[in-house]
Amino acid sequence: xxxxxxxxxxxxxxxxxxxxxxISFIALASMIGLTLGVAVLITVLSVMxxxxxxxxxxxxxxxPQATVSSGQIITDWPKLAEDISKHKHVTGVAPFTQLQGxxxxxxxxxxxxxxGIEPTYEKNVSIIQNHMVAGSIDVLKKGEFGIVLGKQLTDxxxxxxxxxVTLVLPEATPSPAGVVPRFKxxxxxxxxxxxxxxDSSMGYINLYDASTLLRLPDGAQGIRMKLDNLFLAPQVxxxxxxxxxxxxxxxxxxxTHGNLFSAIQMEKAMVSLLLFLIVLVAAFNIVSSLVMVVTxxxxxxxxxxxLGASPATIxxxxxxxxxxxxxxxxxxxxxxxxxxxxxxxxxxxxxxTRLGWHLFDAYFINYLPSYLKWxxxxxxxxxxxxxxxxxxxxxxxxxxxxxxxxxxxYE
Numbered sequence: 001x002x003x004x005x006x007x008x009x010x011x012x013x014x015x016x017x018x019x020x021x022x023i024s025f026i027a028l029a030s031m032i033g034l035t036l037g038v039a040v041l042i043t044v045l046s047v048m049x050x051x052x053x054x055x056x057x058x059x060x061x062x063x064p065q066a067t068v069s070s071g072q073i074i075t076d077w078p079k080l081a082e083d084i085s086k087h088k089h090v091t092g093v094a095p096f097t098q099l100q101g102x103x104x105x106x107x108x109x110x111x112x113x114x115x116g117i118e119p120t121y122e123k124n125v126s127i128i129q130n131h132m133v134a135g136s137i138d139v140l141k142k143g144e145f146g147i148v149l150g151k152q153l154t155d156x157x158x159x160x161x162x163x164x165v166t167l168v169l170p171e172a173t174p175s176p177a178g179v180v181p182r183f184k185x186x187x188x189x190x191x192x193x194x195x196x197x198x199d200s201s202m203g204y205i206n207l208y209d210a211s212t213l214l215r216l217p218d219g220a221q222g223i224r225m226k227l228d229n230l231f232l233a234p235q236v237x238x239x240x241x242x243x244x245x246x247x248x249x250x251x252x253x254x255x256t257h258g259n260l261f262s263a264i265q266m267e268k269a270m271v272s273l274l275l276f277l278i279v280l281v282a283a284f285n286i287v288s289s290l291v292m293v294v295t296x297x298x299x300x301x302x303x304x305x306x307l308g309a310s311p312a313t314i315x316x317x318x319x320x321x322x323x324x325x326x327x328x329x330x331x332x333x334x335x336x337x338x339x340x341x342x343x344x345x346x347x348x349x350x351x352x353t354r355l356g357w358h359l360f361d362a363y364f365i366n367y368l369p370s371y372l373k374w375x376x377x378x379x380x381x382x383x384x385x386x387x388x389x390x391x392x393x394x395x396x397x398x399x400x401x402x403x404x405x406x407x408x409x410y411e
Contacts, residue, residue: 004316026289031329033282038333038384039340041275045376046341048268050369054196055261056230061127062198064096065230066237066252068244069222073097073211077220081121083243089227089236092124095220097210102168103149103203105157112153114167114203116210116220125226128192128204134161135190142208146189150199154191163188169213184213195367276383282329283387290322290395311400318396319389326388334381341372 074080074095081093097116102109119137123129129137133151140146147165159165169182186205193199211218227236233252241250254261348368 026285026292027325030282030285030289031325031332033285034279034326034329034384034388035333035336037275037278037282038330038380039337041272041279041380042334042337042372042377043340043344043370044271044275045268045380046370046372047344047368048264048271049371049373049376050345051264052261052268053371054369055257055264058127058194058196059198059257060230060253062194062196062202063253063256064125064224064251065227066225066233066250067096067222068225068237068240068248068250070248072247073216073219073221074223075217075219077223081223084223084225084240087236087240089229089232090225090240091228092226094118094121094125094224095207095222096224097207097214097216097219097221099169099210099214101170103153103157103165104168105159105163105165108157110153110157111201112167112203113201114147114205114210116207117204118207122204125224127194131192131194133191133193135188137190137204139189140204140206140209142206143212144206145184145186145209146205147186148190148192148204149188150202151191151193152199153201153203154188156200159188161188161191167213182213279380279384279387283326283384283391286322286325286388286391287395289325290318290392291398293321294318294395294399315396315400318399319392322392322395323389326385326391330381330384330388333384334377337380338372338377341370344368345370 068080068084077095081095084090085093095118099114099116101112101114103112117137117140119140122137128148132148135148137148140148147167149159149165154160157165165186165188167184167186169184190204205213207220208218225236225240227233230253234254237250237252241248345368
């Protein structure tokens, strides 16, 4: 079977046991370095993609993407919601009234951001209904003072479905006994679990009950919007605000979580750059190992030249040898990286459970997400292939310049 002489000899050199073990070690180190660099780069990028996705789908699925609010209570909010929903980028609207307070139960206290909602509207803008572990937001009936809380909060306070809790508002009420805070008893009618910080900091009550607590007319403070493109939130909110009368103001997720999103993007870019340097160092190791191979094989090169091999043939021989190192290292790294990227979440969860670690309690989500993007894998593998190939050019050209007479003089 016909084989190109350069490919044949290059493969023989790659498989052969070298007399110089140091050269073999350098070649092996280059391959392992390339494997580790590619594997770690794929894994870390998948984790950063996971954080990015969870921020968009979970956290921003619970907090408002864009809102239009008024300093006065909006009694005709259904008409306002209908007008806002006509905007081409708005896919859902819902009224809201927000208040802050403290939740007390069984001698424990926790701060809470409470949102007054209309359940039928809230499903159009929030993912809460898809993450209920007990009860439902549909049970939030007008005047019944039910509340929906996150699982982290109920677990911390030792509460369960149908338990009673007391909501303490910061507004003080004058009484014959002096100024006392405002209290209201609520019944837990639902528990949700998003797996993010909102599980311990947010609660939901009926819109009418929120107005009653604040001693306001029946209505809403503002309209919350869900958009077809998160990144258009500032533009869309300002466009809608422009068409409304004076007294309204707009806000969007970039005010509340924009810094977090920017931090994730910056960390992703910096970590990618740093890990890319590992691949670059491994490629330079290929250069050093091939240079030493050329020095070690000078007599072989001279014999091939005397037998009629052209400088181009010699160049291709050593380019084949270096490229094989790059290809094997890159493919091995890609396989390991894909396996790790798809299983790192389960591995970390297992370690947290077995060893009692709480590695992600301080983050906006309480687990390690991972989202493998195949375009990232293709990009990383392609760049690694290119660097490996470029690393073979100088040593191969140096091998082609070996003069047979000088190389065989002392043989």
